[in-house]
Amino acid sequence: MYSEKVMDHFQNPRNVGEIENASGVGTVGNAKCGDIMRMYLDIDDDGIIRDCKFKTFGCGAAVATSSMATELVKGKTVQEALEITNKAVMEALDGLPPVKVHCSLLAEEAIHAALWDYAQKHDIKIEGLEKPKSDISEEEDEEDY
Amino acid sequence: MKKLIYLDNAATTKTAPEVMEAMIPYFTEYYGNPSSVYDFAGISKKALDESRETIANALHAKENEIYFTAGGSEADNWALKATAEAYAAKGKHIITTKIEHHAILHTGEYLEKLGYEVTYLDVDEFGVVKLDQLKKAIRPDTILISVMFANNEIGTIQPIKEIGEIAHEQGILFHTDAVQAFGQVPIDVDEYHIDMLSASGHKLNGPKGIGFLYIRKGVKIRSFVHGGAQERKRRAGTENVPGIVGLGKAVELAVNTMEERTAKEKELRDYLIDRVLKEVPYTRLNGHRTNRLPNNANFSFQFVEGESLLIMLDMDGICGSSGSACTSGSLDPSHVLLAIGLPHEIAHGSLRLTLSAETTKEDIDFVVESIKKIVTKLRSMSPLYEDFIKQN
Amino acid sequence: MKKLIYLDNAATTKTAPEVMEAMIPYFTEYYGNPSSVYDFAGISKKALDESRETIANALHAKENEIYFTAGGSEADNWALKATAEAYAAKGKHIITTKIEHHAILHTGEYLEKLGYEVTYLDVDEFGVVKLDQLKKAIRPDTILISVMFANNEIGTIQPIKEIGEIAHEQGILFHTDAVQAFGQVPIDVDEYHIDMLSASGHKLNGPKGIGFLYIRKGVKIRSFVHGGAQERKRRAGTENVPGIVGLGKAVELAVNTMEERTAKEKELRDYLIDRVLKEVPYTRLNGHRTNRLPNNANFSFQFVEGESLLIMLDMDGICGSSGSACTSGSLDPSHVLLAIGLPHEIAHGSLRLTLSAETTKEDIDFVVESIKKIVTKLRSMSPLYEDFIKQN
Ligand SMILES: Cc1ncc(COP(=O)(O)O)c(C=O)c1O
Ligand SMILES: Cc1ncc(COP(=O)(O)O)c(C=O)c1O
Ligand code: FES
Ligand code: FES
Structure with missing residues (x-):
């Protein structure tokens, strides 16, 4: 069902855990399937993401996308991190089954939520960042039957 | 591996080796169409009869009350849709439960679109249907009660005998989806007042793609698949002879063991x-x-x-x-x-x-x-x- | 003997030894339910996909246009009943012929009872549908033309391409019962303007109890068997994996030979x-x-x-x-x-x-x-x- 990359990130998730006194923490849930993802960011004074950790309650795709998202985010500037889309995460994982695309949205949203938290705490404005929804649930096209 | x-x-289960052995000759050797006239097809016909007998015995039913289907879902669809059709003049109310398999639930929803009313009974924390709620749900226009014998997810076995008694006291037909229970617990359609019962081969070490609907003699039943005169004109389509033989063998094994x-x-x-x-x-x-x-x-x-x-x-x-x-x-x-x-x-x-x-x-x-x-x-x-x- | x-x-036909050989592992070895998550079930899933691909290729269709059924009769019932249901708002008139298999004729009669009108076209002395009569029979409320590809008794092959053209000029869906023709004559669903096509495994040295309905993408189709999410939510029931594998193999052989x-x-x-x-x-x-x-x-x-x-x-x-x-x-x-x-x-x-x-x-x-x-x-x-x- 999943690609080798997804299975690798699921079996050996990178950067699981918590960051104490993190610069920003974001928790998002997917009302549609009831899954939850939390992302911790450690951001230095130059606005570079030094460390990133996650915890996820969710399916294999949710775990793998969390793991991949932390990899992609590390070392990036805040602005660069903001541009990481769920599509980029999926591509980095060699794709996801169609029913699992929504899981990758969790990762994108979790990054945004953590960045939002960082911006709030440090009273800065990040260009292009909007207040994240706590619940993401995107309409999928159901075929009629 | x-x-x-x-x-x-x-x-689903592994097809038992004994089942395989019983089926194989009917693919390549005795492949005749049971409806044909010649002796060669008589072998297939006989095999059907024997399987039907084995299954009837397992349920304490009669042979002409067993109708082969392509599986549990078809049997469930058939039971609900055909009863709805045949008894519409009496009423359009059906009672079932919230924990049925989708083959029942989605068929119920379909019937609702056609103008039937369906009551979905609650269950308690252990998954058991509440009999007092069932009694209260019954109306003069209730034509069918359909409660699964045992649940496929949590395994809870329902008080089928009590439900059957309630149905029969009120003159209401009683169907049970026994796809999970058949072969695992003893079932007697008379003792439990069951009028219709669904089962599926692949849940009891038989093959996939075969099942049956037990229909008590006297129940008015319409065809679900229209066409040829197979299954006493009730279910059209060339009989899946190897599948039926395999199902019979699987039932025999399940009962014996x-x-x-x-x-x-x-x-x-x-x-x-x-x-x-x-x-x-x-x-x-x-x-x-x-x-x-x-x-x-x-x-x-x-x-x-x-x-x-x-x-x-x-x-x-x-x-x-x-x-x-x-x-x-x-x-x-x-x-x-x-x-x-x-x-x-x-x-x-x-x-x-x-x-x-x-x-x-x-x-x-x-x-x-x-x-x-x-x-x-x-x-x-x-x-x-x-x-x-x-x-x- | x-x-x-x-x-x-x-x-019916003898199941080919190659078909048997292809099926056997899926009974006792790779018996997993294709809907399950674990790798073991992925083997079954893959086998379904491959069979679907083989069949789609044989018809010049796409894989997601092939829906497995329990045989030709179910496919015929499905095509007619579901089209009637889905297109009732457009009209309630169906055109078929006097020489169809009972799976079509009796389904037509059933639909007549539900308020549909069915025109049964005559054939000439050779069993060929009269195209001018077909044209005259078309009405603004005609939703479906169903003409068999080849007749099961007298073997006559119909002018399917011409019928398909007439149907499509008028924007009417075209179904063909190809249970006898599939595997015997080349079929191209695009060239022949076929929107739906029924076939059955046991007519082409495949197993009994398995068949399919081809449904062109874009055709509104309702479920016939309601329940689980199998066959893209269109046909419920645990897939008959060995049967589907056998059908795929039989089609492969039929096409190649x-x-x-x-x-x-x-x-x-x-x-x-x-x-x-x-x-x-x-x-x-x-x-x-x-x-x-x-x-x-x-x-x-x-x-x-x-x-x-x-x-x-x-x-x-x-x-x-x-x-x-x-x-x-x-x-x-x-x-x-x-x-x-x-x-x-x-x-x-x-x-x-x-x-x-x-x-x-x-x-x-x-x-x-x-x-x-x-x-x-x-x-x-x-x-x-x-x-x-x-x-x-
Ligand atoms: C033309 C035609 N249509 C439909 C069917 C029904 O197929 P099945 O018996 O596989 O349901 C048959 C064969 O019996 C047939 O010859
Ligand atoms: C309780 C119950 N009913 C019906 C079904 C449907 O049976 P089948 O998949 O054989 O159509 C199943 C199994 O999937 C089941 O567990
Ligand atoms: S997060 Fe729930 S389906 Fe993937
Ligand atoms: S004479 Fe016996 S059935 Fe025709």
């Missing part, structure tokens, strides 16, 4: 349940503690998501299933787990393990250790667990 | 037809002389009754079939033979012989001699023949 511990026998097999399964199941409940904290057993299918165990592990659990078990060679939204096409968690009152996030972490005659104590020991390891790992990754620990 | 000359391949096999069958069929027409007096060939299935021969022997003929052939080890009333459940002679204009007493004496790749010239020679002997004997017993002789 590494050793496989297959504990998903409620999803039932006592010994299910006693052994129960013992192992209880051993599994006891160890898991004792050794994995924040865990609950879903379904009824004793009134459950001999081979079914269903757990919820708090703070853990089902699909992740299944994939990790799979990496240890263990096949199980989950009522988690993430494993099904739809994104809603199991309607059964919600019906017994579990909140979404706990319903998410459910694991169903269903044993077979081949399951050993060593298998169970291995599985318990694997569960312990995986649940610990997943909890360490779970934001829900983190919150819980911090709050306590 | 004495040597069997099986010439009833339109009724089609040219050579049917050329050989045609030659033998023509040899059979020529000898019988020449050597048995008062005999006619039913169906079209050239536009017929490569393996089908259908004769009427005046003054002879079909069942008697079949039984005597059976005593010589020959399996054939008849459109005689006496061999079917109903007592009316074949609706097909009546539709091509045969009077009752001639329709009664019909014999259908359908060849396979295994049929040899020796078989045909033996059969011709047997027919000559039996027809002579039956005529000597026939009061009709006595009258005829006296009058001449």
Whole structure:
């Protein structure tokens, strides 16, 4: 069902855990399937993401996308991190089954939520960042039957 | 391939070697169409009759009350749709439960669109239908009560005899989806007042793609598949002779081995349940503690998501299933787990393990250790667990 | 058992050894439920996908346009009933023919009871649909044209491409029952403008109890069997994995061998037809002389009754079939033979012989001699023949 990359990130998730006194923490849930993802960011004074950790309650795709998202985010500037889309995460994982695309949205949203938290705490404005929804649930096209 | 511990026998089972052996000649040797005139086709015809007899005997029914279908779903669809059609003049109200298989639930929804009314009964925390609610639901225009014999997810066995009695006192037809129960528990259609009963071959070590609907003589029934004169003109289509032979053989085996097999399964199941409940904290057993299918165990592990659990078990060679939204096409968690009152996030972490005659104590020991390891790992990754620990 | 000359391949066929071989592992080894999450079930899932691909390629269709069913009858029922339901808002008129299989005719009658109108087109003396009558039958509320690709009794192949063109010019859906034609003649759903197509495994050396409905993408289709999410939520029920694998293999073989096999069958069929027409007096060939299935021969022997003929052939080890009333459940002679204009007493004496790749010239020679002997004997017993002789 999943690609080798997804299975690798699921079996050996990178950067699981918590960051104490993190610069920003974001928790998002997917009302549609009831899954939850939390992302911790450690951001230095130059606005570079030094460390990133996650915890996820969710399916294999949710775990793998969390793991991949932390990899992609590390070392990036805040602005660069903001541009990481769920599509980029999926591509980095060699794709996801169609029913699992929504899981990758969790990762994108979790990054945004953590960045939002960082911006709030440090009273800065990040260009292009909007207040994240706590619940993401995107309409999928159901075929009629 | 590494050793496989297959504990998903409620999803489907291995076709028994005896069943295979019985079927094979009907593919390549006695392949005649039972409807044909010549002697060669008589062999196929005879095989059908024998299978029908075996199945009828298993239910204490008569041979001409067994109608072969392509499986449990078709039997369920047929029972509901044809009864609705045949008895519409009497009324358009049907009673069923919230924990039926989708083959019943979605057919119920379809009938609702056609103008029928369907009452979906609640169940208690163990998954048992409430008989007083059933009695209250009955109306003068109720034409059918359909309650599954045993639930496919949590294994709870319903008080079928009591339900049958209530139905018959009121002159209402009683259908039961026995896809999970048939071959696992003794069934007597007369004693239980069952008018229609669905079953499926692949759940009892028979082949996939074959099942049957028992229809009591006297029940007005319409065809679901129209066409040729097969199955006493009730179900058209060239008979799946090998499938029917295989089903007959599987039923014969299931009946003959039932006592010994299910006693052994129960013992192992209880051993599994006891160890898991004792050794994995924040865990609950879903379904009824004793009134459950001999081979079914269903757990919820708090703070853990089902699909992740299944994939990790799979990496240890263990096949199980989950009522988690993430494993099904739809994104809603199991309607059964919600019906017994579990909140979404706990319903998410459910694991169903269903044993077979081949399951050993060593298998169970291995599985318990694997569960312990995986649940610990997943909890360490779970934001829900983190919150819980911090709050306590 | 004495040597069997099986010439009833339109009724059903022997499952090919290659098909058997392909299926067997999916019974006892890779028995997983394709809907399950674990890798073990992925093997079953992959097998389904491969079979679907093979079948789609055979029709020049796409994989997601193939929906597995329990056989031809279910596919026919589904096509008609679901189209009727989904397009009721557009209209309630369906056009089909007088020579369809009962799976279409009885479904049509059922729909008539529900308030639909069905036009049953005539055919000419060779069993060919009259295109001008078809054009005249089309109304603004016509939602479906269903014409079989080739007839199961007399083998006549219809002008499917022309019918498809007419349907599409008028924006009407076109379904064809290709249960007899698929695997025997090349079919391209695009070229022929086919929107839905029914087929059945056991007619092409595949297993019984499995078939499919091709549904062109874009056609609104409702479920016929409601329940689980199998077959893209369109046809519920645990997939008959071995059956589907067997069907895929059978289609692969049928396509690969089609040219050579049917050329050989045609030659033998023509040899059979020529000898019988020449050597048995008062005999006619039913169906079209050239536009017929490569393996089908259908004769009427005046003054002879079909069942008697079949039984005597059976005593010589020959399996054939008849459109005689006496061999079917109903007592009316074949609706097909009546539709091509045969009077009752001639329709009664019909014999259908359908060849396979295994049929040899020796078989045909033996059969011709047997027919000559039996027809002579039956005529000597026939009061009709006595009258005829006296009058001449
Ligand atoms: C033309 C035609 N349609 C439909 C069917 C029904 O197919 P099945 O018996 O596989 O349901 C048959 C064969 O019996 C047939 O010849
Ligand atoms: C209780 C119950 N009913 C009906 C079905 C449907 O049976 P089948 O998949 O054979 O159509 C199943 C199994 O999937 C089941 O567990
Ligand atoms: S996060 Fe729920 S389905 Fe993937
Ligand atoms: S004479 Fe016996 S059925 Fe026709």
